[in-house]
Amino acid sequence: MTPPKVLTARSVEEAVSLLSEYGEKAKFVSGATDLLMQLKRGEAVPECLIRLGEIRDLDFIKYDETGGLRVGALTTIVEIANSPLIRGKFSILAQAAGMLGTPAVRNQATLGGNLCNAAPSADTAPPLLVLGAKAKIVGKEGEKIVPLEDFFVGPGQTILGQDRLLAEIQVPNILAHSGGAYLKQKRRQGADLAVVGVAAWVVMGRKVLNDVKIALGAVAPTPIRAKKAEGILRGRKVDPELLEKSGQAAAGEASPIDDIRGSADYRRELLAVLTKRAITEAIQQAEGR
């Protein structure tokens, strides 16, 4: 086995240009954790690795009132979990980041890594989906902003393909009286991948929910929005019966599978319950604001 060739990109432009030069033969690595797992399992590895870790200008958390939040793809998960800014205004994202892996993993894992690995269970995805996030993608032809919902294409697959790089995530500023919650079902109290993940974001009106967004993780080929479940609640006054309906709808919109972490049936049960609970917690947070 010939070990892969390792190249280092020192800027976004260099990264993109190297990737287009090597095409299918190359892969980006930031924390390199996924690549290392491939190597350790004896799976085929790319001929060429392009290290992104030296690109300093992809590691940032920025905010302004109009533009909202921008987080660079190489920002570590621990920085997101601990950022006073994100914990203040976009707490659902900090909450999810704090639940990702173990403390040491959070020191190393990056937002870009979590999203580009595109596991259906990726913890940062459901919160970003309900926050209405967009992805800034850079290729040879230049930059492009796409809604995060369009970013995931299948399990482990994104629209980046073999010639583009995820540079940053953009999140619009939050509205007044809004709040969110991310609930993650695990197999133990310690670290785990999500068996089921549910994120909910609400904007409270005086009597009704002005807006609601629900996103589900680990229950479909990609993280998804539960739009039917949202529709049941949007513009309505929330009561237990409505929550129940919404939960059932979310369970129906998902397409969970039986796998080693849980059965499809169990996941549907959980979706119904966790959707209700996530909305309830989101409302509590919104009412506190």
Next chain:
Amino acid sequence: MSEIVLKINGAQVEVKAATTATLAEVLREELGLTGTKMMCNEGECGACTVLINGEPILSCMTLAIDAQNKDILTIEGLADPVTGRLHPIQKAFVERSGMQCGVCTPGMILTAKAFLDENPDPTEEDVRHALSGNLCRCGNYRRITECVLDAAEKMKTGEKDEK
């Protein structure tokens, strides 16, 4: 293979390593620093934890080439290099028998050090969460928590490291 330069326990070390060698492999196999233990080799147990620029990092999930130009602290570097005096955390683990088989111990101690350096006055819950990524198959969680809280006291009172 490539020539890499790592800064380990304060010293610059040159070593030849495969481009995809992990830091754990380089430490253990090339440099004979076997204090960093391998328990799962898949980033799930925390035994291989070293401190990189003061942060706990899993050395089995880090490419050695990515560890260059950073300060790496392994367990071998924790006691005073001149006097051999143990760090207060090591001392607490010795005094209170914070280990059984000892494989998780280096990772536990280093993770605790990084944590206590930032959080000198932790609650028990804080300690449990900080170490939650370090597995102890010998089930010593209660004892280890006790050792780390004791170490926090020692470090607060500025107790001198003693052998």
Next chain:
Amino acid sequence: MKSEFSVFGKSFIRKDAIEKVKGDVKYIPDIQLPRMLHAKFLRSPHAHAKVTSIDTSKAEAMPGVKCVLTYRNVPKVHPLRKFEYLLDETVHFPGEEVAAVAALTPRIAEEALKLIDVKYQVLPAVVDPEEAIKPAAALAQENYDTNVFHGTDLVQIPRLDKDHWLRLEVGDVDKGFAEADQIVEVSFGWTPVQYNCSPKPRTVICEWTGDKLTCWADTQLPLFVWQDLAATLAIPQANIRVIANAAVGGYGGKMPEKVATLAAIMAKRTGRPVKAAFSRAEDLIATHHRISYKNTHRVGVKKDGTMTALYNKILAHWGRDTTVPYICQGTGLLGSTMLYGCPNIKSETCGILTNTVGYGPMNGFGDPEVIYTLERLMDMSAERINMDPVTFRLKNCMRYGNRAMEYEQVLYGPIKWGILGSDLNSFPELIEKCAERAGWKEKWKGWRTPMATKGPVKAGIGMAIGMHHTSFWPSSAVVKMNQDGSANVLSMAVEMGQGYGTIISQIVAETLGLRYEDVNPTLADTGATPTSRGNVASSGTSSPANSVRLAAEDVRKQLFELAAPRLNATVDALEAKDGSIRVRGTDRKVSIASLCFAHWQITGHANNPPYDSIKDEKTGQVIHAYAAAVSIAEVEVDTETGVVNLLRLTSGHDCGRAINPVLIENQIDLGLVMANGWVRTEKYVIDETTGVVMNPNLIDYKLSTFLDVPKSDDFQRFYVEKPCAWGPFGAKGMSETAMTAVGPAIANAIYNAVGVRIYDGFLSPDNILKAIKNEKKR
């Protein structure tokens, strides 16, 4: 009690603490020898297959590869007297070794494996033990006549009945059931398989010097590795030195098994040391796991709680392991006949072979697997007569004077019942104290009545008792006095984390009046230490440590004999204290150091007396050593998600005498945490058709973390000291016992919280939710 001792009974720091916190310990996988080669194994993808062709030529030709082994070029011997051969032409489980490669680096060895061309003829396989036991099932071992084990030429179990079942009976169960007011019968599903998950996977290093072999083995059983190497290599034991001085977390039967012989062969052929280190995945796939039982119990009780009869049927899943599982079953059979002092008990068991990896000893060795179900049954019986479960256990638990036997007798006979010693007066005390510490009276609200309800979350409390043997075996030790009066203790038993090296140093220091700091252990080296089995059966404290005490007493006798003329006294007027031999009650003394300097050949040696030589003073009956445990668990169950939170665990244990209190507590914690994982999170998944392990990694095999055990205030353990007739100063082993009561206590607590009993499988959230929903439907 503790004031009579100066070293014994105190929590001295571990002998290995400093090296462990500094990272100095060289565990076997850390050892690097010059010119060392690395071995890797090619493994069968099939559960049952014949190797029709195997071409290793490309692998052999690969640069850096030094040796390749297949069934064609290794001796045709049975390692550890098992069915299988060293490398077999027919493989019997997915993951079985088919070939071995030794190369310059692990990576080269792994690449070489890919160049070995194997063709298999797939044979009918049986993976499910309930299928295997059916008459029409495929044979797991094609050269055997059945899937129910009944011995081989190499392994005989004389007490097996003609129908291949092993039975143990006392009294008359039919009569007993006829006397009962209530009879409860339950069949449970298979107890969970648990992966040992020793912190270091199996590793062995072999190196030859001429015709002498040194084998560094990460094992808790150096004796068996030593014997097996001698047998399979056909050389005298005297030519083999097995060193297990840095073993790691055995947790039950950890051995490199045939890998030791294969590594030795490769080392011989290449003239270089060979290290065979399993990866975590290999360790999960190809080493034995906790035995699994499918149990049916039937119990008869009177209204007043008296147990009149008990019947236990144990189906045991062996996989392809054929040496040790039957010993686990003998243990379980005996445990189910001893835990309760019921006069009429019948227990029977059989072992089922399948084409899966192999199940056998792991922490508890056959007792937790039967107690897990038995203690749920006992709760059901107590409920049936509306009795508090604590009261029920107090009334019926085993105690001093009850029947006892050494577990190997169950297999080999003759059945000669002895009794439990007065140390088991601890059991009622443990139950009462545990209930008191847990606040049972205030918290127990009655059967199926939660302690508290908050929305969908219900809290419940439950309890269980447990027991396990602590074996007394032949064992030999040497205490070597050095010329400065310090001592080394030589014992073949193993320090794998439990603190053996520390406690024997305390024992010697106490016996000889030396400072703890002046005694050090030399362990687990078959070339240098006298023989012990190693550490299994919680025997460390009871067996090899006892021989250490006797060897120290031998030294003391020699010191007294040397000192007596110097002090102008008789031997019986002397005592060993504070580094001197003194005449009691005077200040005439001579330092031990000066005696050792003058007479520099002071070496103490002792062997343990036979196990049936310790008799009860009152009845003259042979005393057998067992330990007891009680656990009370409080849980919270989310009835909408099935998630269980273990809120509080209170656990009482019986140790005879505490040699080192902190180490005892640490050992208890091990059992508690391991049991928690066994019944709740450590799910081991095999494909039902292929037998392939679906989760050979720690991402999907979930161990308990800090957050999965209660915080310190809610994680209470205590012990009670009633000296055992065995063991040094009355101490006895209790580590495995710590495991036995926790699982059923948690299960019983869940029942009381949500009113639903889980009979099948695992206490995982999905199973609990399913059970809750099924109950709602009824």
